[in-house]
Amino acid sequence: MPRKIVPYVFLIPAIMLIGTFVLLPMIGALAISFSEYNMIQKPRFAGFNQYRRLFQDPFFWNALFNSLLYLIVVVPVLSTVPIFLAVLVNQKLPGISVFRGIYYLPVVTSLVVTGLMWKWVYEENGVLNFMLQGVGMIETPIAWLAVPSVSLFAVMAVTIWTGMGFYMVIYLAGLQSIPGSLYEVADLQGVSKLRQIIFITIPMLRPYIALVAVISSIAAMKIFEEVFIMTNGGPLSQTETLVFFVYQNAFVEFDMGYASAAGIALFALTFVLSVLNLLLTRETTDAK
Amino acid sequence: MTSISLECVRKEYGSECAVHETNLEISSGEFVVFVGPSGCGKSTLLRMISGLESVTGGRILFGDTDVTNLAASRREVAMVFQAYALYPHMTARQNLSFGLKMTGHDTREIERRVNRAVKMLRLENYLSRKPSQLSGGQCQRVAIGRALVQQPKVFLFDEPLSNLDAELRGSMRIEIANLHRELNSTMIYVTHDQVEAMTLADRIAVLGKGRIEQVGTPHDIYHQPENIFVAEFMGVPKINILSGIVTGNNGLCLRLNSGLKIPLGGSQLSLSVGDELSVGIRPEDVSVGPDCSMKMHVNYVEQIGASAHCFGKTGDQDFRIALHEHMESSVGDQIGILLNPEKMHFFDASGERLYR
Numbered sequence: 038m039p040r041k042i043v044p045y046v047f048l049i050p051a052i053m054l055i056g057t058f059v060l061l062p063m064i065g066a067l068a069i070s071f072s073e074y075n076m077i078q079k080p081r082f083a084g085f086n087q088y089r090r091l092f093q094d095p096f097f098w099n100a101l102f103n104s105l106l107y108l109i110v111v112v113p114v115l116s117t118v119p120i121f122l123a124v125l126v127n128q129k130l131p132g133i134s135v136f137r138g139i140y141y142l143p144v145v146t147s148l149v150v151t152g153l154m155w156k157w158v159y160e161e162n163g164v165l166n167f168m169l170q171g172v173g174m175i176e177t178p179i180a181w182l183a184v185p186s187v188s189l190f191a192v193m194a195v196t197i198w199t200g201m202g203f204y205m206v207i208y209l210a211g212l213q214s215i216p217g218s219l220y221e222v223a224d225l226q227g228v229s230k231l232r233q234i235i236f237i238t239i240p241m242l243r244p245y246i247a248l249v250a251v252i253s254s255i256a257a258m259k260i261f262e263e264v265f266i267m268t269n270g271g272p273l274s275q276t277e278t279l280v281f282f283v284y285q286n287a288f289v290e291f292d293m294g295y296a297s298a299a300g301i302a303l304f305a306l307t308f309v310l311s312v313l314n315l316l317l318t319r320e321t322t323d324a325k
Numbered sequence: 326m327t328s329i330s331l332e333c334v335r336k337e338y339g340s341e342c343a344v345h346e347t348n349l350e351i352s353s354g355e356f357v358v359f360v361g362p363s364g365c366g367k368s369t370l371l372r373m374i375s376g377l378e379s380v381t382g383g384r385i386l387f388g389d390t391d392v393t394n395l396a397a398s399r400r401e402v403a404m405v406f407q408a409y410a411l412y413p414h415m416t417a418r419q420n421l422s423f424g425l426k427m428t429g430h431d432t433r434e435i436e437r438r439v440n441r442a443v444k445m446l447r448l449e450n451y452l453s454r455k456p457s458q459l460s461g462g463q464c465q466r467v468a469i470g471r472a473l474v475q476q477p478k479v480f481l482f483d484e485p486l487s488n489l490d491a492e493l494r495g496s497m498r499i500e501i502a503n504l505h506r507e508l509n510s511t512m513i514y515v516t517h518d519q520v521e522a523m524t525l526a527d528r529i530a531v532l533g534k535g536r537i538e539q540v541g542t543p544h545d546i547y548h549q550p551e552n553i554f555v556a557e558f559m560g561v562p563k564i565n566i567l568s569g570i571v572t573g574n575n576g577l578c579l580r581l582n583s584g585l586k587i588p589l590g591g592s593q594l595s596l597s598v599g600d601e602l603s604v605g606i607r608p609e610d611v612s613v614g615p616d617c618s619m620k621m622h623v624n625y626v627e628q629i630g631a632s633a634h635c636f637g638k639t640g641d642q643d644f645r646i647a648l649h650e651h652m653e654s655s656v657g658d659q660i661g662i663l664l665n666p667e668k669m670h671f672f673d674a675s676g677e678r679l680y681r
Contacts, residue, residue, distance in 0.1 A: 216410065218406045218408060218410035219410055219412060221377050221397075221406075221410070222406070222410045222424075222471070223424070223427075224376075224396075225375060225376075225377070225397050225402060225403060225404055225475075226398070226403075226423070226424030226425075226427065226475060227398035227399070227428045228423075228424060228427040229427075236423070236427070237412060240412075240414040241413070
């Protein structure tokens with residue numbers, strides 16, 4: 038076999054897998070987005086009708102708005118708070134690895150389990166209301182997942198709670214790559230611990246912060262499980278995100294053409310974020 | 326500038342003793358070098374003085390002030406690290422001024438100190454560069470500059486030249502020596518490189534297995550080692566140590582295991598026949614001549630320019646000699662050698678020096 042072909046032969050299994058489960062469905066979705074298809078009858082070509090429908094659909098704009106709101110709230114929190122968590126668990130204290138394990142636990146817990154658990158926490162007779170009433174912060178229980186103005190934020194809190202451990206581990210890896218001697222010099226210079234975090238730790242973590250911001254942005258655009266388990270898009274579509282909108286149209290309404298068009302719109306958004314990811318990663322690698 | 330006293334300073338990690346009870350007086354403005362093999366505790370001792378490492382027992386005094394439990398930030402010491410420890414996201418100038426800015430120094434004062442350090446270390450052309458854009462030598466000069474601007478009472482150097490190539494090490498050594506002459510500050514320098522120790526130090530403390538084996542001037546350390554450890558550690562190639570029993574036909578002799586006898590001459594030592602004795606003689610102190618009765622079989626020759634180091638055996642004993650440029654030798658030669666008792670160092674059975 039010619040030497041030039043050998044690497045491609047080794048790539049065949051991966052290309053087949055990705056091709057079957059990623060590329061073909063993508064091309065299929067693109068094709069279906071230009072048609073009307075209800076999974077029973079044959080697809081019928083519809084040109085740009087589905088896209089036209091999409092841009093005129095207030096529910097699509099609502100879902101897009103919710104996804105972007107998710108992005109705006111969740112990403113900054115997930116990009117910053119885990120830094121302090123990582124600094125905390127990076128201390129050389131007895132039993133610190135237990136804390137690291139506990140913080141990471143939500144990451145390895147099934148989202149279905151997490152969603153159900155938080156649903157109970159948010160119940161009117163749930164733990165959260167019990168605690169808030171206990172400390173006197175509220176008088177009557179709040180139906181966290183049923184009040185339109187609060188429900189999306191309640192779901193966001195779960196996403197944050199779940200992702201915190203994962204991003205903490207990324208930052209922990211970043212922290213452990215910072216030489217201890219930098220802090221020793223700062224100690225000898227009389228620089229306070231807080232200033233060490235602000236002027237040494239955070240700048241040194243910049244490539245990691247960029248990475249976390251991009252990963253968490255993409256993750257925020259793909260939010261589905263929490264919504265599906267906890268609110269099913271309600272109340273009044275207030276927690277309906279883009280992926281949930283796609284799911285709803287595809288597998289509840291069986292409007293595959295319309296769902297595919299929404300899926301392509303979501304893809305375009307995620308693609309922009311991925312390109313951003315690529316550019317930022319390249320930039321930080323060059324800087325190193 | 327301050328004097329430093331270590332009083333019974335000790336460091337233990339669990340059941341492991343890294344530094345045994347250590348006493349040392351360092352005068353104000355003195356340049357003391359801690360030298361010793363890897364793991365001998367020299368860096369630990371330095372870090373205890375800096376405050377980066379706590380002490381298990383004993384006291385550390387700066388002048389009359391007990392600083393044993395004082396935080397590193399309040400000891401007014403500055404340290405230069407082996408791996409430079411420059412902040413990679415800051416330029417050279419920012420690295421120099423960072424500590425002063427963080428501790429609220431006046432901008433003009435910062436400028437004055439930084440400019441002085443820049444001038445002393447000739448850093449003018451590198452100020453806007455980040456550490457990744459600087460060579461190892463330039464990085465270390467910035468690191469020294471950063472220590473300089475702190476105007477500390479004590480400068481601490483933890484193997485600062487170990488990451489540099491031989492040529493740069495030589496030039497940086499001269500810069501550090503000049504710096505000490507200019508500042509006249511108290512400096513403690515840790516190294517495992519005996520050339521650095523010998524060339525820089527006012528006094529050297531040789532450490533081995535967590536203990537100070539000897540403290541003295543470079544001359545004393547080299548010419549009057551207090552024990553075999555110090556004698557063997559200082560000097561390249563290593564000193565020849567010949568161990569045997571004192572015998573006494575026609576004057577005292579040292580009889581080696583191989584049966585070879587080495588005359589001890591009128592060594593004025595209080596030795597008795599039957600005593601265990603070790604004799605040390607530096608390779609450059611061995612005389613060479615065709616008529617000498619003692620022979621060395623050459624196994625390896627190291628040409629180092631002005632001289633050559635020959636490694637071989639006399640009887641079953643490893644032996645090293647240093648030959649001058651004009652004396653040639655090659656592998657397989659038999660060289661006649663003479664050991665001059667005047668040049669010998671004598672050590673008792675426990676390895677301690679016997680004085681004449």
